[in-house]
């Protein structure tokens with residue numbers, strides 16, 4: 001049996017934990033997420049139609065993105081991770 005280490009950000013597999021951690025560090029991280037005032041919420045709706053997010057990579061570079069609602073998900077993110085084969 002061969003042990004593999006998986007980057008938790010992209011799912012790539014490596015032979016050493018160091019290589020997997022290096023890959024994880026190369027990805028951006030979410031540093032801020034918010035609902036902008038305006039039309040993001042429809043009346044009487046618990047969820048926003050848009051979420052704006054800011055990310056930063058290991059070099060300090062930042063980018064922002066807008067995400068739009070595409071569907072409902074389980075409120076238990078732990079269950080979602082299990083369904084996708086990710087460890088807690």
Ligand SMILES: [Zn+2]
Nearest residue numbers: 007010023024
């Ligand atoms: Zn990766």
